Amino acid sequence: xxxxxxxxxxxxxxxxxxxxxxxxxxxxxxxxxxxxxxxxxxxxxxxxxxxxxxxxxxxxxxxxxxxxxxxxxxxxxxxxxxxxxxxxxxxxxxxxxxxxxxxxxxxxxxxxxxxxxxxxxxxxxxxxxxx
Amino acid sequence: xxxxxxxxxxxxxxxxxxxxxxxxxxxxxxxxxxxxxxxxxxxxxxxxxxxxxxxxxxxxxxxxxxxxxxxxxxxxxxxxxxxxxxxxxxxxxxxxxxxxxxxxxxxxxxxxxxxxxxxxxxxxxxxxxxxxxxxxxxxxxxxxxxxxxxxxxxxxxxxxxxxxxxxxxxxxxxxxxxxxxxxxxxxxxxxxxxxxxxxxxxxxxxxxxxxxxxxxxxxxxxxxxxxxxxxxxxxxxxxxxxxxxxxxxxxxxxxxxxxxxxxxxxxxxxxxxxxxxxxxxxxxxxxxxxxxxxxxxxxxxxxxxxxxxxxxxxxxxxxxxxxxxxxxxxxxxxxxxxxxxxxxxxxxxxxxxxxxxxxxxxxxxxxxxxxxxxxxxxxxxxxxxxxxxxxxxxxxxxxxxxxxxxxxxxxxxxxxxxxxxxxxxxxxxxxxxxxxxxxxxxxxxxxxxxxxxxxxxxxxxxxxxxxxxxxxxxxxxxxxxxxxxxx
Numbered sequence: 001x002x003x004x005x006x007x008x009x010x011x012x013x014x015x016x017x018x019x020x021x022x023x024x025x026x027x028x029x030x031x032x033x034x035x036x037x038x039x040x041x042x043x044x045x046x047x048x049x050x051x052x053x054x055x056x057x058x059x060x061x062x063x064x065x066x067x068x069x070x071x072x073x074x075x076x077x078x079x080x081x082x083x084x085x086x087x088x089x090x091x092x093x094x095x096x097x098x099x100x101x102x103x104x105x106x107x108x109x110x111x112x113x114x115x116x117x118x119x120x121x122x123x124x125x126x127x128x129x130x131x
Numbered sequence: 132x133x134x135x136x137x138x139x140x141x142x143x144x145x146x147x148x149x150x151x152x153x154x155x156x157x158x159x160x161x162x163x164x165x166x167x168x169x170x171x172x173x174x175x176x177x178x179x180x181x182x183x184x185x186x187x188x189x190x191x192x193x194x195x196x197x198x199x200x201x202x203x204x205x206x207x208x209x210x211x212x213x214x215x216x217x218x219x220x221x222x223x224x225x226x227x228x229x230x231x232x233x234x235x236x237x238x239x240x241x242x243x244x245x246x247x248x249x250x251x252x253x254x255x256x257x258x259x260x261x262x263x264x265x266x267x268x269x270x271x272x273x274x275x276x277x278x279x280x281x282x283x284x285x286x287x288x289x290x291x292x293x294x295x296x297x298x299x300x301x302x303x304x305x306x307x308x309x310x311x312x313x314x315x316x317x318x319x320x321x322x323x324x325x326x327x328x329x330x331x332x333x334x335x336x337x338x339x340x341x342x343x344x345x346x347x348x349x350x351x352x353x354x355x356x357x358x359x360x361x362x363x364x365x366x367x368x369x370x371x372x373x374x375x376x377x378x379x380x381x382x383x384x385x386x387x388x389x390x391x392x393x394x395x396x397x398x399x400x401x402x403x404x405x406x407x408x409x410x411x412x413x414x415x416x417x418x419x420x421x422x423x424x425x426x427x428x429x430x431x432x433x434x435x436x437x438x439x440x441x442x443x444x445x446x447x448x449x450x451x452x453x454x455x456x457x458x459x460x461x462x463x464x465x466x467x468x469x470x471x472x473x474x475x476x477x478x479x480x481x482x483x484x485x486x487x488x489x490x491x492x493x494x495x496x497x498x499x500x501x502x503x504x505x506x507x508x509x510x511x512x513x514x515x516x517x518x519x520x521x522x523x524x525x526x527x528x529x530x531x532x533x534x535x536x537x538x539x540x541x542x543x544x545x546x547x548x549x550x551x552x553x554x555x556x557x558x559x560x561x562x563x564x565x566x567x568x569x570x571x572x573x574x575x576x577x578x579x580x581x582x583x584x585x586x587x588x589x590x591x592x593x594x595x596x597x598x599x600x601x602x603x604x605x606x607x608x609x610x611x612x613x614x615x616x617x618x
Contacts, residue, residue, distance in 0.1 A: 043608035045608060045611035045612045068608055068611060070550060
């Protein structure tokens with residue numbers, strides 16, 4: 001497992017305490033998991049994605065990631081409707097391990113963009129991991 | 132290098148092909164005399180290519196299965212400290228009883244009058260389990276722990292339905308057995324996860340905060356999967372009962388409290404026991420097991436039917452009333468497991484069942500105390516039948532819990548349960564059970580200490596482990612991502 005100094009952070013993303021990241025500010029947002037999260041989970045072997053069109057509230061569980069160690073829930077950082085899912089993860093869940101920031105999981109149309117302001121900045125997220 | 136005496140050494144482990152790859156045309160296990168009956172052609176509709184059985188000699192077959200058996204590791208081979216699984220030694224007398232033809236060969240459709248002995252055993256086993264739990268109604272039908280949980284949830288549902296009470300949720304602590312939320316969900320309930328408190332057990336407040344009249348009840352594993360006794364269970368049960376809910380006790384960890392805890396007095400309404408764990412059936416290979424369900428008098432009417440009962444001096448099957456949740460297993464459940472449990476209870480006796488639990492707890496506590504300076508304890512408080520360590524120290528050397536588990540294989544042990552419960556990072560969960568003697572436990576402790584030393588001095592030994600097993604480390608990721616589901 002990585003030391004904190006080895007964990008990759010991306011400056012312009014917003015993060016959650018559940019180790020998801022969010023990008024975009026306009027009509028749609030993309031959501032994935034952080035490098036720290038994929039490293040902690042270990043090899044991801046299955047991604048359970050929601051149906052396009054489903055509407056979730058902020059913090060709702062929208063899917064699961066199964067690694068060789070355990071199954072972990074995915075929580076939506078901002079409430080909204082699922083407008084797209086990354087189908088490539090179905091055949092190649094390892095993409096998340098290989099490039100957690102390059103491989104988004106779902107794309108959502110946010111119900112309330114002001115929820116974005118409650119997310120963590122990269123510095124706040126880094127601070128959270130330092131504990 | 133270390134001088135720790137490890138039980139595992141390189142032995143003669145033979146490779147072995149499939150029987151189909153092994154046979155050779157013309158080999159046979161026996162010679163039969165030439166037939167003196169005239170040959171007659173098979174009817175055309177029965178003719179065909181036939182099955183491709185390999186030709187094998189008797190010694191081919193005997194060696195084949197003997198070699199396969201030598202790849203196996205079981206509780207008859209050595210210590211098997213798989214936490215929450217109670218891999219204790221099963222006395223052979225219970226096997227002997229279970230295979231007694233007079234009991235085992237009875238046809239399950241015999242009339243009651245012709246199988247009085249078997250019915251008596253079922254009836255008395257129900258009574259013994261009722262005495263052990265304090266819950267008077269018992270069904271021995273369920274085939275396993277999770278099956279018992281499902282039956283328990285069906286009983287919850289039947290009870291609430293009878294009171295016209297519509298309830299949709301079940302409270303499930305994060306230290307419950309992993310199957311609990313699945314059993315509740317299968318029954319249509321929404322599992323509500325409850326976080327355990329800072330000391331690893333449930334707090335009264337956390338239950339009071341969420342228990343309401345839409346909640347059917349709670350499923351509590353006690354002792355929980357951290358090996359800790361839920362000391363607040365009575366207060367928690369009172370809160371659940373006050374809101375009209377029921378309390379389910381997952382008895383998978385009964386081996387810690389046999390003859391010591393009365394589930395009824397703890398406020399438990401429904402409880403399953405894992406006979407294969409606690410009452411002497413070899414398990415771990417996928418069954419068969421038995422998960423009898425014990426309930427309060429009030430809930431007895433909902434139990435699966437039929438159940439054995441004694442009327443006068445005769446035994447018979449009682450097919451229950453319309454309130455019963457119905458049959459959940461063909462015939463009499465997994466009867467051979469019931470026989471082993473009956474034999475185990477009778478040969479042990481009440482005092483020794485209690486002593487077995489005391490020794491199971493003592494052994495776990497001994498390991499906890501001896502290893503707590505070597506590995507960090509998840510919760511440093513008195514444990515019951517198992518103790519849980521975290522990987523916090525190992526991480527410093529970039530050694531994972533998995534590496535330790537694999538290294539234990541090289542040292543001749545079945546690894547403990549790892550990465551469970553999920554509330555402990557890199558959990559190593561050790562359950563020695565009462566059937567390991569102090570010498571064997573001391574040896575295990577020394578080996579664990581040696582492995583933790585190796586993690587610092589020679590970490591590659593751990594990362595490359597197992598090196599002495601029949602197969603090396605398997606590619607679990609590849610197996611999960613691209614499972615090969617046919618031969």
